[in-house]
Amino acid sequence: MPSLKSLKTRITSVKSTQKITKAMKMVAAAKLRRAQEAAEAARPYSERMAAVMASLASRVTVGPESPRLLAGTGKDQVHLLVICSSERGLAGGFNSNIAKLARRTLEELLAQGKTVKLLFVGKKARAPFARTHKELIVGTVDMSHIKQVGFADAKAVADDVVARFEAGEFDVAHLFFSTFRSALNQEPTRLQIIPAALGSGSSGTDAAVEYEPGEDAILEDLLPRNLAVQVFRALLENAASEQGSRMTAMDNATRNAGDMINRLTITYNRTRQAAITKELIEIISGAEAL
């Protein structure tokens, strides 16, 4: 039976933890709103871009002369996994879910005898891979100084990926991030970015669209942009997912702390009562003995 004093310290300690988790939940909720607004504001651009890419793709036949970002290198031996995670922990299963999906892909690819390279955006998913596949990691992009993800940050990542591609470092690139469904539900997602997987375009109205310069030139210009947009969207989704996941996790933690305080308080009161009863019995039996 723990002493009364130790119970009391325990209750105070859990109470202060609860205060912290409650504050973190509130901060996450505020940040989530901002992240959602940012994702919302970015939607028109990425939607237009996707529509344009789709309608272009329906007009251009992929051949050996096509831009390499679209046609690929003709091999699929070396895969690059671009894994986006957060810079901070305490976000429930957010980072580990992304890492788990990435690990599954990694193991599948290795089992097929492919070469895999890992590029991390945000450090939190790096740790589990640094233990097991340190030699595969080609880089980590530090996002810790960025408060609100801007397009320039996404473009820097995309440019890095394109530069590695041009240098022949890999044949296929996948992007891993978490799609934001709701504050309670985030889904780890894998997206192939190189060679570009374009939706089969059938926008219907592109019967007599004029292209200036030609389709191929436009496509060549747009592919790297499209890549940057995809990375940007992934980062925004990730930012919203991270805050949503943290909010849910911290809400649970606050509730658990509340339960724990209740349990400890009951134990504390019982122990106190038992001590009083015991003392009374001692006094009464002492008095009876006289």
Place this chain on the structure above:
Amino acid sequence: MAELLDFELVSPERRLARATVAMVVVPGSEGDFGVLPGHAPMMSTIRPGAIHIHETDGGPATMRFFVDGGFAEVTETGLTILAEKATPVAEIDVAAVASQLAAARTAGDDAAIARLEAMQAAATN
């Protein structure tokens, strides 16, 4: 009053402008082109330069944006410009551009020189 054109200027981060206007002059990569209502559908890349927006038919350019390059799409309903970076011309800091231009010239960065020269031209016109 003639028909009007739906114009939209979108950057990756947010929608910058949306208006119903009479004419827009776009700095296409193969030369400037004006878009009036009923323009045939087309797609074009953009070189760094100023977009002139004429809100009234035959009137002067009422809004001007400098874009760093991007992409213009004309559909039956209107014109959408996807630009990675766009600044209202009135907000261009001419002195800052001039000093950056000098720096780019000494560094020999051709892309930056072209961009900044276009920016300077847009601001002074």
